[in-house]
Amino acid sequence: MRDFRPEDVVGDCKEAVLNLYGGLRRTVLYSEIEVPYPDGKLIVSTTDKNGIITHVNKAFVEMSGYTEEELIGSPHSILRHPDMPAVAFKDLWDTVNKGVHWQGIVKNLRKDGCFYWVKATVIPNVRQGQVVSYTSVRRKPSRTRVEESIKLYASLR
Amino acid sequence: MTYQFTVSPDFPPDHLSGWYIFNTWLQKQTGEGIHLEMYNSFQAQRSVIENDGIDLIYANPFDAAMLVRDKGFFPLVRPRGITDEAIIAVNADSAAHDVADLSPGTTIAMTDDPDVRMMGMILLEAGDIYANNSQTIPCDAYILVAKQLLQGHADVGVFLAEAYDNLSGLIKSKLRVLVRSEISVINHSLMLGPKLAHRQHEWQELLVAMGSDDKSTAVLKSLGFSAWEKIEYEEMEFMIDLMDTLAV
Numbered sequence A: 001m002r003d004f005r006p007e008d009v010v011g012d013c014k015e016a017v018l019n020l021y022g023g024l025r026r027t028v029l030y031s032e033i034e035v036p037y038p039d040g041k042l043i044v045s046t047t048d049k050n051g052i053i054t055h056v057n058k059a060f061v062e063m064s065g066y067t068e069e070e071l072i073g074s075p076h077s078i079l080r081h082p083d084m085p086a087v088a089f090k091d092l093w094d095t096v097n098k099g100v101h102w103q104g105i106v107k108n109l110r111k112d113g114c115f116y117w118v119k120a121t122v123i124p125n126v127r128q129g130q131v132v133s134y135t136s137v138r139r140k141p142s143r144t145r146v147e148e149s150i151k152l153y154a155s156l157r
Numbered sequence B: 001m002t003y004q005f006t007v008s009p010d011f012p013p014d015h016l017s018g019w020y021i022f023n024t025w026l027q028k029q030t031g032e033g034i035h036l037e038m039y040n041s042f043q044a045q046r047s048v049i050e051n052d053g054i055d056l057i058y059a060n061p062f063d064a065a066m067l068v069r070d071k072g073f074f075p076l077v078r079p080r081g082i083t084d085e086a087i088i089a090v091n092a093d094s095a096a097h098d099v100a101d102l103s104p105g106t107t108i109a110m111t112d113d114p115d116v117r118m119m120g121m122i123l124l125e126a127g128d129i130y131a132n133n134s135q136t137i138p139c140d141a142y143i144l145v146a147k148q149l150l151q152g153h154a155d156v157g158v159f160l161a162e163a164y165d166n167l168s169g170l171i172k173s174k175l176r177v178l179v180r181s182e183i184s185v186i187n188h189s190l191m192l193g194p195k196l197a198h199r200q201h202e203w204q205e206l207l208v209a210m211g212s213d214d215k216s217t218a219v220l221k222s223l224g225f226s227a228w229e230k231i232e233y234e235e236m237e238f239m240i241d242l243m244d245t246l247a248v
Helices: A060-063 A086-097 A142-157 B012-028 B041-050 B061-070 B113-124 B142-151 B163-164 B169-173 B194-208 B214-221 B233-247
Strands: A015-021 A025-030 A045-047 A052-056 A102-109 A113-126 A128-140 B001-005 B032-037 B056-059 B074-079 B084-093 B107-110 B135-138 B158-159 B175-182 B189-192 B228-230
Touching: A045 A060, A052 A060, A052 B113, A086 A102, A086 A113, A086 B194, A113 A142, A113 B233, A128 B233, A142 B041, B001 B012, B001 B041, B012 B032, B012 B194, B012 B214, B041 B061, B056 B061, B061 B074, B061 B169, B061 B189, B061 B233, B074 B194, B074 B233, B084 B113, B084 B142, B084 B163, B107 B113, B113 B158, B113 B233, B142 B158, B142 B169, B142 B175, B158 B163, B169 B175, B189 B194, B194 B228
Parallel strands: B001 B032, B001 B056, B107 B135, B107 B158
Antiparallel strands: A015 A025, A045 A052, A045 A128, A102 A113, A113 A128, B056 B189, B074 B189, B074 B228, B084 B158, B084 B175
């Protein structure tokens, strides 16, 4: 997963270095420009047990700003925004590794440095009694939930 | 032996005779005795499924998980190009122009169609409308959902998009769509029970080939379909995972 490049982003961007799962480090550029979640759509993706993306739908590609080729094979943390506290994702993985679904409001970072909020649900995919992958479905969150999350995440960073 | 066939109760009324025509065609092609039984409600249908009284079903996606995981059904085919989508609509005079304009206490007219209810409630979540802060007006048909809106009894109505699109122009002129889902991967499917599992591949081939002659084309037309397409087992598992995710 490559670092952000200035030519890919729009607007005034700040720089941050993210420490991601698996010892990965990534330099990202991010702006204060929000892209509204499209009405009525679901963003769907599947990852393997290590969080590597194996399937994305069209809405995922459109909202993330990456091509499908860039997404498949990348860690799901390709969308990690520096405003998201690491503890939220620790909770996600701790929860789904127990075989239980996880739900939360997440701020995602686009390839162009803009962001979008989602209500995410992640479930383990069980085949013949074994967790083989994870499916994540994102839908439009209410503004109230987003405002609550902005305050909560600021206090957790 | 006569096998039992049923259809998800949310099929469009215009296609009732089509399902009987399809059943006659299927019996002729397979050489099996198949009895088609229609149920008025999902509840009545589920209770027969629960007692292992169904061998073939055109199933609502909401029931797919139960059929595959609890009852050992196998996916056969789905109608090409037809997916289930939901619409949230209001009276044309409503002050709401976005789901975010709705308030707790909203009254929602909807049918018992389970996947459309689920998709509708997901669309309403964006306006902080949940089952526990809204009131539901149950309706037996989508035309009655429209009636509740026109008479001002309900603030919003939840429709199967296809049913909304098929309302008369006059009714639609008095309603307004707030949001239409674009999920694209939720669909009804024809599924085979364990007693017929040994014929899964043979029946899949038979159904996918429909439309290659005038007679089977006419049968498909009576159902409102252009063709059947094969469902791979993993595709069905994916839809079930998706439904599980949305139901949370």
